[in-house]
Amino acid sequence: MNIATLLDMSAEAFGDRVAVVSGDTRLTYAELKAAAQAAAQRIQASGASYVALLDVNSVAAPVAIFGAAYAGVPYVPLNYRLTPPEINELIARIAPALLITSAEPARIVEPRSDVVLIDRAAFLSLPAPAEPIEPPDDPRAVAVQLFTSGTTGKPKAAILRHENLMSYIVGTVEFAAADEDDAIVVTVPPYHIAGISAVLSSTYACRRMVQLEAFEASAWLAACREHRVSNAFLVPTMLQRIVDHLDASGGDAQLPALRALAYGGGKMPLATIQRAMALLPQVDFTNAYGLTETSSTIAVLGPDDHRAAASSDDPMVRRRLASVGKPGAVEIEIRDDEGRVLGPEQAGLVFVRGPQVSGEYLSLGSQLDADGWFPTKDRGYLDAEGYLYLDGRADDVIVRGGENISPGEIEDVLLEHPAVADVAVVAMPDVQWGEGVAAAVVLKPGAQAAADELQALVKSRLRSSRVPQRIVFKDALPYNELGKVLRRLIRQEFVDAQ
Incomplete structure (x- = not known):
């Protein structure tokens, strides 16, 4: 199944519902589909092998994701915070490509005959195709290619196929689960797996996406209030800045609509989550642990776990607030350096297995072992109840x-x-x-x-x-x-x- 199916379903069921808000721009799900269809026509006409995005959060991100899916071409969001030589090296690796960008980042792109630049505004104003474009029905086709951070060498190109992403979304999100007034504020950049996941999961849930170009605590709080945001995802440093801002301003968050806040992407200090729970007692907190190579979340510490751990006198239960929870639709195994499977409370290397796990890189191929297990390169251990605790990266x-x-x-x-x-x-x-x-x-x-x-x-x-x-x-x-x-x-x- 192609990820464009998610948009097809939402546009058919709730075409008039607002899908995305970015500054003064608003698109309904019907309009988002129309824009993605127009984008697909332009992508196919370009003859590009990849569709790339070099820009901050905007409506162009979901349009490009689904436009690429309709056109049957991989979507590649690029990190606009890299240096110009790094960005141009990545662009060279995906040529021939159609590159969506805006004026500022376009200045650093070196001209290439095999890369066609299209301005964001022009991309969002393309004419509709004469006939609807049906997405290719190849679940094994590449949907998204994400470049890793490349901290120890050149960035690797992680491959996510349609079947991986669809397995994650269908296995974790209920179709049309969002109420009409529900909204999620999106602050993670479009080149991160959490940004991809936010678009796909929100579309399937039929939830309104409120985009912010960059994170700043007061602006985030203001957006939550203005748009009556019900859901949010933050990385630990973002939540810490919100906690600090609220403490400095008297502690009154004034966020009556906010019901659910997920966090992940790094280690959450225990004091931060405890203070956040005290400042936002009406909010359900969820710790989501995932990787690019696993199509996002693989383990979750849910709201009930948070409350039980925070209120328990049992130290073994209280410590779960520092865990990343239990696996969802995947299996998790802890192994030692020789590959032996370890028991509860024994720390080692974290391996995962499941249909949402790609574990694949362009040129390098699949990193799954003979039994389908992927080495996450994280270290950690499981307790007797199956809660996963992380000790950091193996390289650390x-x-x-x-x-x-x-x-x-x-x-x-x-x-x-x-x-x-x-x-x-x-x-x-x-x-x-x-x-x-x-x-x-x-x-x-x-x-x-x-x-x-x-x-x-x-x-x-x-x-x-x-x-x-x-x-x-x-x-x-x-x-x-x-x-x-x-x-x-x-x-x-x-x-x-x-």
Whole structure:
């Protein structure tokens, strides 16, 4: 089944319902389908092998997603925050392509005979086709190609086929589940899997999408109030900024319509989610853990789990607030470095399996093993009840004298200190042990804590090998736009300081 089927169903059932709001622009589901059909005609006429988007959030994103699907061409959103050479390298990798953009990002695109640029406004004003365009019925065809962040080399092109995305949407979303007044505010950029998921899941639910070009706490709150937003998705740093803004302004959120808030894309500090639940007691919180290669969410800590953990006196239940919940329509397995399956409470590498899991890269092919399992490159463990706890990326593990040390367990202890606002634990060069433990710490405004005080805290809770041998205090940690701490930059600082 082609993902364009999602729009076909919504346009037929609720054609007059508003599908997307972006600034002063509004499209109903019928208008969104008409725009996507017009886009498909232009895509087919171009002869392009890919449809690319180099732009911020706008109505062009959902139009391009579904237009590409109708035309039977992969959709490739590009990260407009990359450097000009990086962007042009990615464009070269998808030529021949039709590239949708706007004036500012278009200036950095190097002219190519095999790449046709079309301005966003022109793209949204294309004439309708004389006859409806039926999408190709090939579930194995590539629907979306997303370039990974490329932190350790050139970005890999992750492949998501129509069958992967449809498996995820149909397995997690009920058709037309949204009420007519329901709305979701979309702040994640269009080049992230969460941006793709927001369009597809909202369309299938027939929910109104309210787009923001960029995130800023006060603007987000204002949009929620103006559009009576009922649903939202945020990365941890976004939620932290909202919590800080509300605390600074008296704590009254004034969001009576907001009912559900999902978060993911990075580790959520326990203090942040606890404070958010106190500030927004009427909201159902959901922690969603997923990957690009798995078509988005694979595990969920739902609203009931949040409330049960927050109110429980049992430490084993309370700690679930720091988990990412239980698997949805996928299987999860924890393995050691030799591939042996581990039991409850045993930390290792996280593997997932299921029809929504692509695990495939262009040129590299499928990364699934013989039994269909995909290595997520995350480390973690399952408890006896099947809740998944993450320890971070496998690449983040500190190898000290042959002992694997997870930064996450050390960070959790340091964050318990009342003066600590944020922390990142990384490996640092060590002549004796190969790698040592280092920590970058951000203190709360006006708070104080000494390095030896924090080291003593870790020593009192964990083995001596986990104690950071060096702690530096910073005004802020480096994060990317999706709320993931840039550990490579922090590691480099400790290397440079040697």
